[in-house]
Amino acid sequence: MLDKQLARHLESIRHQHELSLAEVAEASGVSRATLSRIERAETSPTASVLGRLCSTYGITMSRLMMKVESASPRHLLFADAKTWEDPETGYKRTVISPPTHDYAIEIAHGELPPGADVRYQKPPQQGLEQHLVLISGALNVSFDGADYSMSRLDCVALKLRGRSRFRNLGEVPASYLIINGQA
Template identity: 60%
Template sequence: MGVNQDHLLATRLEVIRDQRGLSLDEVANLSGISRATLSRIERAKTSPTASTLGKLCSVYGVTMSSLMLALEADSARHLTFSEAQSWRDPESGFIRVALSPPAQNYRVEVMHGTLPKGADVGYAKPPIEGMEQHIIVLKGELQLTFDDQPYHVRAMDCVALKLHGASRFQNLGGVDAEYLVINSKP
């Protein structure tokens, strides 16, 4: 993520926290992320991992796409892949590209993910309880785990469910896995 995007994300996180009337200490207690780390993230001194963003999304009750709105262009009906904003997890190498035009008034969001071989990304809780999610693997294979239920997903397979607990994305295959995630907010 570029310096400008780091600052935009930092500002967005601070604004969301302020809108919810939460202190850094309260967010730390709710998320399990240290106050010091939260402060560094909000000051753009460090880039958050996918896991960290997942925890913050859960605390704030927003999807990753909603959180990333600050990084994306003004609302449009047509978004080309070359215009879509991407974000890279500094820890796992996971790359997320928002394919849906950024808009807060749509219930469905589509994103493209690339998970490098050997990478493992976990989320303790869903960003929004009961959110519907469909994952379609385009290339490679993934081991997906939702509420301790594993799914081995290969190219053109789909897993569809409503999110209620922990989830984990693992690439146990020999190539980078590419997939689509379609989220529908309740």
């Protein structure tokens, strides 16, 4: 169900920006055929592809996912939060902030399986403020050529401007919080 809602929403965003599939393909580096299959819910986008699309449209992945979910009150139980899973890497992302668009901060929970490697070519918004807090496991994060090896409760604070990479070099899932502030 979430994949179908996501597909419809991605198509809606493309139309709002008055872009053709070919124009989005050129801007994002995602093939026109893949974009078409995603918008028809024939395939689920990977984290990398979603990252490219979010960058093309100028929105964060959390904001994209919030729009897919139905409106909810200011209090969101974790059990009711929607989880999206990258079909390529097994990366899971759960938006744990209530889907309220009036706030500048959004919080998501990420879980990266052992051996998983997720790369983003560019941020969804230039200068987006992002804080990562590792809850458990081990995580290697790369931003703009700098590498950070994270252990339990370490925090990395960045303003995203270029490529990023998340790798779990450990033997257990890496569980972490992603806190985004508007650029």
